Amino acid sequence: MIEFQQVTKAYHVAGRDIPALHATDLTIEAGQVYGIIGHSGAGKSTLLRLINRLEEPSSGSIFVNGEDVTSLDAQGLRRLRQRVGMIFQHFNLLSSATVADNVAMPLRLAGNHDRRQISERVKALLARVGLSEHANKYPAQLSGGQKQRVGIARALATEPSILLCDEATSALDPHTTRQVLQLLAEINQELKLTIVLITHEMDVIRRVCDQVAVMDGGHIVEQGKVTDVFLHPQHPTTRSFVFDDESDEQQAEDFAHVPGRILRLTFLGESTFAPLLGQVARASGVDYSILAGRIDRIRDLPCGQLTLALIGGDVEKAMAELAAANVHVEVLRP
Numbered sequence: 001m002i003e004f005q006q007v008t009k010a011y012h013v014a015g016r017d018i019p020a021l022h023a024t025d026l027t028i029e030a031g032q033v034y035g036i037i038g039h040s041g042a043g044k045s046t047l048l049r050l051i052n053r054l055e056e057p058s059s060g061s062i063f064v065n066g067e068d069v070t071s072l073d074a075q076g077l078r079r080l081r082q083r084v085g086m087i088f089q090h091f092n093l094l095s096s097a098t099v100a101d102n103v104a105m106p107l108r109l110a111g112n113h114d115r116r117q118i119s120e121r122v123k124a125l126l127a128r129v130g131l132s133e134h135a136n137k138y139p140a141q142l143s144g145g146q147k148q149r150v151g152i153a154r155a156l157a158t159e160p161s162i163l164l165c166d167e168a169t170s171a172l173d174p175h176t177t178r179q180v181l182q183l184l185a186e187i188n189q190e191l192k193l194t195i196v197l198i199t200h201e202m203d204v205i206r207r208v209c210d211q212v213a214v215m216d217g218g219h220i221v222e223q224g225k226v227t228d229v230f231l232h233p234q235h236p237t238t239r240s241f242v243f244d245d246e247s248d249e250q251q252a253e254d255f256a257h258v259p260g261r262i263l264r265l266t267f268l269g270e271s272t273f274a275p276l277l278g279q280v281a282r283a284s285g286v287d288y289s290i291l292a293g294r295i296d297r298i299r300d301l302p303c304g305q306l307t308l309a310l311i312g313g314d315v316e317k318a319m320a321e322l323a324a325a326n327v328h329v330e331v332l333r334p
């Protein structure tokens with residue numbers, strides 16, 4: 001478990017304090033995949049790097065598995081970094097070392113394994129990330145996705161309980177991004193590893209995270225289960241991520257000429273694929289036109305959102321029937 005209590009961080013630049021994180025409380029339960037999303041400069045990297053003390057907090061306390069890490073000495077810090085692995089946007093591999101040597105590095109530094117143990121562990125890690133055949137290559141001979149797999153194997157070498165991912169897929173194409181996210185999701189399940197990732201893409205959050213915090217201007221402005229935050233975003237920053245920057249005002253303008261009551265329906269799980277609309281329209285006598293829609297998956301859970309205009313018939317009855325079928329109904333225009 002990771003816990004922030006009133007943590008702040010300001011950087012000192014040219015005699016001035018630049019606040020990067022305002023007083024923040026945060027709890028990340030063990031075994032979760034926890035996503036932190038925000039625009040550039042929101043404070044995501046700062047928050048992430050405070051967990052393994054790559055940054056020093058200006059005030060407040062940070063607990064990792066019950067231990068206050070703000071007061072660790074050099075030896076304590078080394079032990080912390082063995083328990084908290086990290087992967088990076090640009091992989092940060094040693095270009096002069098082979099794939100196997102990159103993965104072995106943290107074990108050699110830890111100093112408590114003999115050569116045979118290191119070689120066996122490296123072999124197992126490379127097999128897990130699908131790189132057994134590339135053990136003797138150098139990073140320059142690998143694709144971006146393969147480099148990140150080496151980064152993941154290296155981060156897992158000391159059997160950490162927490163993995164920090166600093167924009168780990170931002171340098172990868174969409175297909176490779178999905179593969180790396182899939183690997184992270186598998187590792188989370190297999191090793192019961194806590195994963196904290198930062199990103200500026202809602203898609204990354206949707207694919208792998210259980211919980212999400214949205215950051216803006218050094219504050220966490222919204223947090224919760226991904227299903228709740230993704231389907232019912234409250235803060236304008238969150239809404240800009242979920243609705244691809246289309247503002248509520250813009251939507252209202254687009255639909256100004258459409259007659260009827262405008263609703264947004266949210267379907268989760270089974271109801272996503274049920275033939276509900278036709279049934280409800282027949283039972284209540286309403287006509288409907290579809291103004292916008294999307295179907296997604298949040299981790300493995302199907303979900304959908306539809307914006308409809310309802311015209312004529314018994315609109316109240318239609319809304320009641322939808323709600324009775326576990327569809328979340330939001331009135332965008334009465």
Ligand SMILES: Nc1ncnc2c1ncn2[C@@H]1O[C@H](COP(=O)(O)OP(=O)(O)OP(=O)(O)O)[C@@H](O)[C@H]1O
Nearest residue numbers: 011013018020038039040041042043044045046047
């Ligand atoms: N080493 C530093 N020295 C001075 N200011 C910094 C330093 N690192 C970050 N900052 C400032 O702190 C604020 C938060 O930066 P941070 O890198 O944590 O944001 P971010 O959300 O991770 O952004 P990005 O997505 O661009 O990496 C920004 O105003 C940034 O300019």
